[in-house]
Amino acid sequence: MDLCDRRRFPRFEGPFQVDLLNMGDDPQIPPTESIVPATALDISKEGLRLKSHYAAAVGSFVSAIVYFKGQGSVCLCEIKWKREDGNSLLYGLYVKEWCTLDPSLARKLKELENNSALSQETPPSGSAVATSLILI
Numbered sequence: 001m002d003l004c005d006r007r008r009f010p011r012f013e014g015p016f017q018v019d020l021l022n023m024g025d026d027p028q029i030p031p032t033e034s035i036v037p038a039t040a041l042d043i044s045k046e047g048l049r050l051k052s053h054y055a056a057a058v059g060s061f062v063s064a065i066v067y068f069k070g071q072g073s074v075c076l077c078e079i080k081w082k083r084e085d086g087n088s089l090l091y092g093l094y095v096k097e098w099c100t101l102d103p104s105l106a107r108k109l110k111e112l113e114n115n116s117a118l119s120q121e122t123p124p125s126g127s128a129v130a131t132s133l134i135l136i
Contacts, residue, residue, distance in 0.1 A: 008045075010112040010113060011042040012109060012112055013042050014040050014041050014043065015041060016066055016068060017037070017039065017067040018038040018039060018050060018065065018066050019037060019038070019064065019065040019072075020036040020038050020062055020063070021035065021036075022054070025055065025056035025057065026056065028053075036053070038052035038064070039051045039052070041090075044109070045109050045113065046095050047080075047095055048091075048095065049090065049092060050090070051088050052088060053087070053089070056079055058079050058081060058082050061077065061096075062076075063075070063076055064077055064093070068102060068105040068108070069105075071105070072102065073102045074098070074099040074100045075095045075096075075097065075101075076095070076099060077094060077096060078094045078096055079092070080094050
């Protein structure tokens with residue numbers, strides 16, 4: 001199964017600026033650097049696909065500030081998967097909790113969710129609808 005098929009909620013394609021709280025997982029990042037920059041490639045209600053130089057283990061937790069239209073939304077995430085991508089790392093994050101969710105980002109995620117639900121209910125145009133005829 002493709003990872004993209006596992007999402008329950010639609011993706012909002014990025015890129016989006018993200019600040020990660022340095023929890024000391026990566027020995028290459030000095031402890032005095034409290035914020036580590038990252039980029040969310042997409043956002044959903046329950047997840048982020050993230051690109052960063054910050055090396056953290058699968059199963060660990062990260063706090064992230066996701067920026068949309070200049071406003072920050074804070075979430076606590078669990079790292080579900082990690083892959084190398086050139087000089088960076090790609091992460092699949094599960095959002096355990098949105099501590100603060102900016103209203104404009106909340107509206108956009110809800111709009112995507114509503115549009116996705118509508119597209120699943122409506123058969124594609126031009127599709128044939130099967131009918132059966134019973135003769136008595």
